[in-house]
Amino acid sequence: MRSFAKRLACSASILALADLGTAAAHAQTARTSEQAADQTNVGEIVVTARRSIETPPEQIKRTATGVVDSTTATEIEKTTDTTLAEALERVVGVSSDAFYGTSDAGYVSIRGFDSRYNSMEIDGNPIWFSSQNNRGAQINMFPAAIVKETSVYKTVTPDQDANSIGGHIALRTLRAFDGGSKPYFTVGGRIGFYDQESKVHDTPSGSIYGAGKFTFGPEGRLGVVIGGNYQRYAGSDIYGGVDTYTQASGHDQVGGNLYFDSAYDRYTENTALYAKVELQATDSLYAFVSGNYFDETKELYLQREDAYIASGGARTITQTGPGTADFAGGEGQIREYDYNMQRRAKVVGAGLDYRMLDKGVLVLRANYTDFYNDVLTRNLGDGIRLSGLNGSYDLNGDVPDVTPADAARYDNTANWVFRNTAASSGSASYNRDQILEDKVTSVRGDFNWNNHATARGLGAAAGASWTRLDRGFDQTQRFYSLPASYGTLTLAQIAPAGATMADNDAIKMDWNSFWDILHANGTVRTDLAPTTDYALIEDVAAAHAELTFAGAGFHLLAGMRYEHTDDTTHTANLVSNVVTPVRRDFSYGNWLPNVQATFDATRRLKLRAAFTKTLGRPDFADFAPGLTTTFDSNGVQVNNGTNPHLRPRISTNYDASVEYYLDDGVLSIALFHKDIAGETFSERTENRDASGQLTSIDTIPLNTGSARVTGVEVTAAKRRFGFLPAPFDRLGLSANFTWLDGTWNVVFTDGTTRAVDGLRNQPKWLANLQASYDAGPFDLNVNYRMRGRSFTGTFGTTSVGDRWIDGYDALDVKLSIKLLGQLSASIEARNLTDSYIRQTTGTEDSVYNSVGAGRSYFAGLRFRY
Secondary structure, three states: OOOHHHHHHHHHHHHHHHOOOOOHHHHHOOOOHHHOOOEEEEOOEEEEOOOOOOOOHHHHHHOOOOOEEEEEHHHHOOOOOOEHHHHHOOOOOEEEEEOOOOOOEEEEEEOOEOHHHOEEEEOOEEOOOEOOOOOOEOHHHOEHHHOOEEEEEOOOOOOOOOOOOOOEEEEEOOOOOOOOOOOEEEEEEEEEEEOOEOOOOOOOEEEEEEEEEEEEOHHHOEEEEEEEEEEEEEEEEEEEEEOOEEEEOOEEEEOOEEEEEEEEEEEEEEEEEEEEEEEEEEOOEEEEEEEEEEEEEEEEEEEEEEEEOOOEOOEEEEEEEOOEEEEEEEEEEEEEEEEEEEEEEEEEEEEEEEEEOOOEEEEEEEEEEEEEEEEEEEEOOOOEEEEEEEEEEEOOOOOOEEEEOOHHHHHOHHHOEEOOOOOOOOOOEEEEEEEEEEEEEEEEEEEEEOOOOOOOEEEEEEEEEEEEEEEEEEEEEEEEEOOHHHOOOEHHHOOOOOOOOOOOOOOOOOOHHHHHHHHHHOEEEEEOOOOOOEEEEEEEEEEEEEEEEEEOOEEEEEEEEEEEEEEEEEEEEEEOOEEEEEEEEEEEEEEEEEEEEEEEOOOOEEEEEEEEEEEEOOOHHHHOOOEEEEEOOOOOEEEEEOOOOOOOEEEEEEEEEEEEEEOOEEEEEEEEEEEEEEEEEEEEEEEEOOOOOEEEEEEEEEEEEEEEEEEEEEEEEEOOOOOOOOOHHHEEEEEEEEEEEEEEEEEOOOOOEEEEOOOOOEEOEEEEEEEEEEEOOEEEEEEEEEEOOEEOOOOOOOHHHOOEEOOEEEEEEEEEEEEEOOEEEEEEEEOOOOOEEEEEEOOOOEEEEEEEOOOEEEEEEEEEO
16 A cells, blocks of 8 residues: 555646646656656656646756746746736747737737747647737736746647747646645735826726645545636826828928827726646546636726827928927817727636556546627727917927927817717717627547656657637727717816816816717717628647657657648628628648757756747638728729638747756757748739739738748846855846847738838847845845837838837836745835837837836735645
């Protein structure tokens, strides 16, 4: 009879084998970084298991087959990060991308590839929910507090989703047998404020969270995990920008709207819950069920004050210097966009692991996700206006500034009049409701034989999976105007009492009073957007097989993945203004080879190399909605819209790394190169019959572009310099640097091409520096993020029209204090550098728009048992 301790070790081992929904290959091989931990013998095979609650990132990295970098709960607790998107920005090679043009991190790019090129899972459940436009997972829905660890796979293995040109993100929450059978519990919260508080939501900002696990039943073979997080944050961005420039006297001169003294009000309320029930019936059998629930409300108010001051007619501009000018005959404008978002996700999973055939493990998984995303957009249309505006502008600060010549006239809200536009006009005020519903079903089975972490000799793995995305997108847009009998509507009638335009408080509100008037008194035109709506069924069937060969100090993997994708779309075409329902079917298949090798040159030095192929499935907006068909003066059919026969981008990837492992840290350098074929660009094509007669003209997305990126990632981390004399022995440092060289070969509508020096949202370089110092009850962590110039993905016919984001940095500080036993307190400050995200364009890199979140300050408590 085995001892209880040995049975407990077996329980932890079999649990680690599961990974709560990942493939069998992840459960049994050394490439499974999310299961990196101490090795434990169980019968005739070796599995990996966690003997402690925490696994250091360097240990996760060390046991992986490919290049993997991670962040853990312990690392996140040293930062001020509140979402997964923020936390991942600390990982080498990962940068965050803005959500709806705010300062909030909404998505992440990996090695210069934005979220549409990457895949994600949570506890093994594939996360396929995204916006209606592309495949990028909305990872800002995941609070940082629920993360046990998150690994970013830079080189994926044959069992992983191939839609991973940049990489694959694996989020793992707490497990019942982590740390053995001992119970574990943590609870905490934080509260604070922003320099720039919300003007719409007068409410405290903060969060509360908790997680726990325990085992019970006969011999402790049953385990339960439960956790949750609630957070609410209300802040505001300073906003400014210029939408159009002309060139005059060698300078960029404002040629349209100049936005100044504007605000982007941000409110987020998020609830996250997760639970698992786990069973080890025998030493060879493990089963589980898991559930995750996320519910989020976001309210974003972009309240833009601008001056339309382009030269022409009665409008004049006198250039006085670089970025400064006087203007006359302009027009003051107030434009407001607000986005009310409701996002909910329910994710459930179940699985079974069974050890069989001496050295084999059978793993079965099933997952289901129900995602709902409703975005209500309200837009003032032509806005509220003040005619005859004279003054001067200055573009040289963080945000543009305008000084009106007649401040008294400008400040009076009664002088600002609503520009009423007929509801039939595209410039009318509107409400647009976009409802997206995703239901994702996934099943898979895998068998692994003799390919675990310490196996020797020949090993093998094979498996198959099927994932279905059942997606529905429905847009309804209502255009409003006031009848002539209503009279004139001024800003004074809707602004807060006593507010003026002097400090801009007159427009910093929720705008409900304006919409109440339009809804009660206005005429309305409804557009059901039949060519925008679609229902999509996408089935991805995949199979993989691989051989491994391992000896003392080396591991070789050679495998192949095949993916077959079937798309069936129901939408509508608009032919000469007549709506015609259509069904469109298309399928494609891809063979994706995968070869990876690791070699332990010494006990501490590890070398890696890999050759892989991955893909990026087409964006939904490019193939799922309908076409609009008209006829030109010669009767030739002209089609504009999507391409249902669009194929994926294909990336050929080369990777190599050198890693040196310290006792509590790592030194590493990784080099990579990616060649991408089949990039998507909208292009005009003339179709002719056998006699050469023009029959139709299509302007649709085609796989005619290409891209490449070469990069270097450097990491140096040591948690404590214990070899230094006191007091420096309490110091710890972690730093990483990424250099990226990308080229995007874009194709214009007429078929001409040009090369852009960057991919979508690709920075030129990235860097992170974290310094820690602990002395007695105090633990101080200073985090400094830096990012080089980044291309936004918006390009012109020449480089003058390209849009870039200036480099920026952000300094965050957190001090934790142990109070009593397991109780600790913290104080923190974020963005002490008060950095702005500044987009530029034109010959002088003049500001296109600029967003600044300001600083924030929080205090928290945490108890851990």
